[in-house]
Amino acid sequence: AVSFLRNLNEVVFETDPSILMIAEDSTDWPLVTGPVYEGGLGFNYKWNMGWMNDVLKYMEAEPQNRKNMHDKVTFSLMYAYSENFVLPFSHDEVVHGKKSLLNKMPGDYWQKFAQLRLLFGYLMTHPGKKLLFMGGEFGQFAEWKDLEDLDWELHDFEMHRVLHDYFKELMQLYKRTKALWELDHSNEGFEWIDANNKDQSIFSFIRRGKNESDLLIIVCNFTEVTYENYKVGVPSFAYYDEIFNSDVVSFGGSGQINTCKIKSVDKPFHNQPSHLEMTIPPFGISIL
Numbered sequence: 001a002v003s004f005l006r007n008l009n010e011v012v013f014e015t016d017p018s019i020l021m022i023a024e025d026s027t028d029w030p031l032v033t034g035p036v037y038e039g040g041l042g043f044n045y046k047w048n049m050g051w052m053n054d055v056l057k058y059m060e061a062e063p064q065n066r067k068n069m070h071d072k073v074t075f076s077l078m079y080a081y082s083e084n085f086v087l088p089f090s091h092d093e094v095v096h097g098k099k100s101l102l103n104k105m106p107g108d109y110w111q112k113f114a115q116l117r118l119l120f121g122y123l124m125t126h127p128g129k130k131l132l133f134m135g136g137e138f139g140q141f142a143e144w145k146d147l148e149d150l151d152w153e154l155h156d157f158e159m160h161r162v163l164h165d166y167f168k169e170l171m172q173l174y175k176r177t178k179a180l181w182e183l184d185h186s187n188e189g190f191e192w193i194d195a196n197n198k199d200q201s202i203f204s205f206i207r208r209g210k211n212e213s214d215l216l217i218i219v220c221n222f223t224e225v226t227y228e229n230y231k232v233g234v235p236s237f238a239y240y241d242e243i244f245n246s247d248v249v250s251f252g253g254s255g256q257i258n259t260c261k262i263k264s265v266d267k268p269f270h271n272q273p274s275h276l277e278m279t280i281p282p283f284g285i286s287i288l
Helices: 002-015 049-060 063-069 071-078 109-125 152-156 158-176
Strands: 045-047 085-089 129-132 190-197 202-208 215-221 227-234 274-280 284-287
Touching: 049 063, 049 071, 049 085, 049 109, 071 190, 109 129, 109 158, 109 215, 109 284, 152 158, 190 227, 202 227, 215 227, 215 274, 274 284
Parallel strands: 045 085, 085 129
Antiparallel strands: 190 202, 202 215, 215 284, 227 274
């Protein structure tokens, strides 16, 4: 089987090098995306099934219990560069009683949408390419039905419509921001700021592009609590702008955003040379 896959990929790429070969593989077989001449299987990408399972289990947990599952979020960065990964939310996860992505989120109506916006934000800022199965982008409540249309009529309801708008803006941010994809498969493109705040279920990290100026600070809050004057370590003494916040009112959020430039303080924090204080939105992601 290994020889067959290697030969198949070689033949495909010789025929048309623009084709992408992507492995849906849940094993720990090494070098699935390694080149054949180095002993790999020769695929371009591999689905990161471990990340998908871990992050969905984490999101399905009640927020007060997430502190006991903190490693479900941090573990993926232990192996994120072992393959060229795709982060999949696939059809397999929204059928057979597993519930739709929106319906996996615990809490009331507003909390479900807020957490799905947060999940999509985390998907886009985590290293790896992205795959979202149809219907997730506007928040289907029902599972996928293979013999029926998607529930397009949900666009008549405001929260579903603005969720779709949110996803489109998130995609536009992703495409124009090199720090989110340029070093996807290199550990130079990611750095934890704080991976250990399990009591508040807040994660902060840096994404970098090849250019030193292509740098983002990302803060994710997986609880319903809003924090003001929350300290976050940053890599330079400078002014920071919030360029994206999932809690914007026009996205269906509560409006806990950072509207002004934030000047960092020239004092170390979180193993960074400087720090800033910012508002952390409930069930939200903030990108500086």
